[in-house]
Amino acid sequence: MENIYGFTHYSFFTEMSDLASRHNSFDLSLGVSDFDIDPRLKYYLKESADHNNHNYEPLAGNPLLIESIIKYNVKRKNSLQLKTEEVSIVPCATFALYTSLKCILNQGDEVIIIQPSYYTYAPSIVLNDGIPVYYDLDCDFSINWEKFRNCISEKTKAIIINSPQNPTGKIWSQHDWNQLYSLIENREIYLISEEIYDIYCYDGAAHYSPFLHPDLKKRTFSIFSFGKMFHSTGWKVSYLLASVELTNKFRCHQQYISYSANAPAQYAIAKYLEVFDPAENLIFMQRKRDIFNELIKETPLEVEQKAQGSVFQIVNFRNVSKTMTDIEFSKWMTIEKKVACLPLSAFYNSRQDSNYIRFSFSKKDEVIIQALEHLKKNL
16 A cells, blocks of 8 residues: 555554564564663653643753753763754654755755665655665675765765664764765765664774764764663654754754654653763663574574664574565564564565565563574474
């Protein structure tokens, strides 16, 4: 079932999650966490309600939260020095992506999407009268910069980058950003940088934002998500970093689409950021990645590259089936083997078959263990 833009009304992500629910399967298909949030975060939300934070916040966001974001970003390993005017509080990453594109696109402008990619990118471009142009990563999910250069044309207006990336778990290094800049330095091309898994960079790696790059910063919309940071996606609070000039353009549209984000949650997050230690969340999630990767070795499924970041692991399934498409295999796994996953082809516009499926390890330890023990016995 498609709409007038050629996109399906319901995503394959929703379909697979529904399938898992109907068949009582272990659901490792989506990145939605199934464990509780930090009790301190709950405490601050209750405090927020008691303080009567129930009306609209300013367009930019709660000043206390903006101040907390600035202090938090200074403490990063790759420290980000921010001005108040460069920070905007938004309802979610998808809103930030859509509105950033609205600021810069004219009819017929092209936007490069690096595939595999999240399913909201292309619709956001098309709804803003732009044209998606797809670049497919190499078979090892690395970028071939010469091939990437060929995607850039006189009509290119923006490039969407996601690091750490969903679904591959790849991380962009400072070198990668320098490579990209060398290709676009003499062109008016903007970057939409989705950095929602920024605190989940494993094995000693540190997140590097293009907002650190002195030249890329001027043309970048950097998007972050408190929902992903704190496992509280239903709170609907994220934030955007952009130059003062781009922030002013962004807010011109923001005021007419969604004036402000969840007010009680903004206060709670502001207070929580004062005590939040991202290293604890990193260790917590890296342990889950490692549990998943150790246990999957006892099944025929094969991990070719351990996720560098994010909360997802790509797995090759061809030791189990040489004939099924990745979509068929994902449905078979969910219905017959009672462990839900997603086909990698769902992250490509072409929907071309692949050898891979994606699991989320943002789940309770016991769910990961039980799911993989089940696969060990039944695959």
